[in-house]
Amino acid sequence: MRRILAALLLLLGGGVAAAPVVVGDAIPASLTGSPGDAARGRAIVLDRQRGLCLLCHSGPFPKERFQGDLAPNLAGAGARLSEGQLRLRMVDGRQLNPDTIMPSYFSLDGLVRVGRAWQGRTVLTAEEIEDVVAFLAGLRD
Amino acid sequence: MRQLAAAALAALTLGAAPRSGFETMTPELQAMQRDDLANPGMLYVADGEALWAQEGCGSCHAVAAMRGVAARYPALDAASQTPIDLTDRIAQCREARQGKPALPPEAAPMLALAAFVAHQSRGMPLQPDAQLEGARRQGEALFRERRGQLNLSCAQCHDDNAGRKLAGSTIPEGHANGYPLYRLEWQGLGSLQRRLRNCIAGVRSEPYPPGAPEYVALEAYLAARARGLVVESPAVRP
Numbered sequence: 001m002r003r004i005l006a007a008l009l010l011l012l013g014g015g016v017a018a019a020p021v022v023v024g025d026a027i028p029a030s031l032t033g034s035p036g037d038a039a040r041g042r043a044i045v046l047d048r049q050r051g052l053c054l055l056c057h058s059g060p061f062p063k064e065r066f067q068g069d070l071a072p073n074l075a076g077a078g079a080r081l082s083e084g085q086l087r088l089r090m091v092d093g094r095q096l097n098p099d100t101i102m103p104s105y106f107s108l109d110g111l112v113r114v115g116r117a118w119q120g121r122t123v124l125t126a127e128e129i130e131d132v133v134a135f136l137a138g139l140r141d
Numbered sequence: 142m143r144q145l146a147a148a149a150l151a152a153l154t155l156g157a158a159p160r161s162g163f164e165t166m167t168p169e170l171q172a173m174q175r176d177d178l179a180n181p182g183m184l185y186v187a188d189g190e191a192l193w194a195q196e197g198c199g200s201c202h203a204v205a206a207m208r209g210v211a212a213r214y215p216a217l218d219a220a221s222q223t224p225i226d227l228t229d230r231i232a233q234c235r236e237a238r239q240g241k242p243a244l245p246p247e248a249a250p251m252l253a254l255a256a257f258v259a260h261q262s263r264g265m266p267l268q269p270d271a272q273l274e275g276a277r278r279q280g281e282a283l284f285r286e287r288r289g290q291l292n293l294s295c296a297q298c299h300d301d302n303a304g305r306k307l308a309g310s311t312i313p314e315g316h317a318n319g320y321p322l323y324r325l326e327w328q329g330l331g332s333l334q335r336r337l338r339n340c341i342a343g344v345r346s347e348p349y350p351p352g353a354p355e356y357v358a359l360e361a362y363l364a365a366r367a368r369g370l371v372v373e374s375p376a377v378r379p
Contacts, residue, residue: 048308052291055308066309070302101302103291111292115347118290 020091020106026084027091031106031126041135044128045074051124051132056102060139071102078137086136090129105129159367162313162378165304170325174377182256182323182375185249185330189257192250197239204261209268211259212372215360217272224276224357228255228332246351252330256321259374266371267318269364276354280362283355289346295359298340310379315340316367317360319376326379333360 020027030036044051046064053059058067059074077086088095092104105123124132163171173179193199215226218233225233228246231254235241244251269277284295298307299315306312320333327335334356338348349355 067306068308069306101293101297103293111290112286113288113346114290115342115345118345121290123290 020087022088022095023084025088025096026082027087028084030130031087031091032130034130036127036130036132036134038131038134038138040128041131041133044124044132045135050128052103074136074139076139076141078139079141081136083133083137086133087129090124090132105132158369159316160303160314161316161318161367161370161373163319163373163376165311165313166377166379170377170379174373180323180375180377182321182330182377185253185256185321185323186260186375188249189253189255189260192254193257196235196241196254198234198254201234201238207258207261209262209265211262211374212265213268213270215273215276215357215364216270223354224270224273224361226333226357226360227258228334229352229357231255231258247332247335249330252321252332255332256330256375259321259372262372263374264371266369267364267367269361269368273361276358276361277365278362279355280358280360283359284362284366289341289344291344293344295340315363316370317363318367318370319373319378321374322376322378324378330375333363 020031021029045053045059046061048054053074054061054064054067056068056070057072057074058069061067081089089102090105092107092109093100093102094104094107094109103123106126106129108120108122163174166174173181177183193204211227214230215224216230217223218225218230228251231251232243232246236243244254284299287294287297295315298312303312303314317333317336320336321330323330334351337356337359341348
């Protein structure tokens with residue numbers, strides 16, 4: 001049921017019928033079929049209500065106050081990881097580390113007691129995932 | 142040296158002693174909590190003392206008999222054989238014994254009464270009620286359950302990442318030994334259930350309805366987990 005929902009969301013959000021295909025430790029294909037927008041991705045990463053990334057991560061954002069230290073620094077993420085690898089880490093990092101504390105931004109699998117306002121919704125849409133991936137891919141040093 | 146290393150190892154294997162959220166606050170906030178004239182929670186304690194007299198609590202209890210009560214709550218209610226917390230007990234005294242209308246659990250008069258009663262135990266070590274083993278176990282399971290759209294458990298923050306920074310906030314070990322307490326963010330006194338609701342909503346999970354048994358189970362586990370700490374009520378937190 002959850003899987004069907006996720007597939008449905010994909011359909012609505014991105015116009016792609018199949019669930020993301022994982023190859024090795026990556027999702028090579030764009031979830032929407034087209035590349036994301038890095039500037040929009042940056043805004044999502046910095047937004048503490050949408051991306052929430054800086055709750056846990058710090059990154060090369062000298063003007064941002066209050067960055068978290070629960071997770072690796074995002075600087076150089078695009079040099080360490082390919083777009084496909086970044087995409088899988090955003091979609092569902094549990095596939096690489098079942099105990100990860102990083103939320104799965106594009107999966108509804110196994111969630112418990114989700115708040116009413118958030119039910120049936122992934123944290124980000126397919127388009128937003130692509131925007132964030134495009135931004136992270138550009139963090140080269 | 143060897144002895145030190147052995148002691149350190151023992152502490153690790155036994156689980157280090159719990160650290161109150163007080164320990165990781167700024168020196169300014171610690172000073173505010175310590176100084177009764179600066180601690181805003183003391184204003185509520187004073188209100189609670191006035192209410193205690195006005196509401197006739199004294200016709201059944203001496204204030205001195207309240208010493209140590211908060212240190213052993215939540216406790217087993219003998220009549221119903223269910224675990225109840227201090228707020229539930231105060232509500233029960235009013236409604237069942239005094240025949241008065243219920244006080245809303247989060248409204249100022251209840252918080253003030255609870256703060257006054259809890260304050261009588263300040264400095265006393267927590268003595269979790271051993272009869273609450275079932276609730277404690279249920280609470281521990283809830284503490285370890287990943288939940289909400291962000292899929293995080295209490296333990297992932299408060300056991301695994303205590304002391305680290307979640308954005309600007311230092312994650313405390315999540316001990317409940319200072320409630321009700323004054324939070325700067327709330328600009329007022331708040332209950333433990335309010336804190337738990339905030340943490341639950343923070344991971345985009347559905348909070349339990351007010352007064353749900355899950356809260357008391359979590360409270361029973363938190364009390365056992367904080368064993369070794371003393372009551373700080375009314376504490377101050379950022």
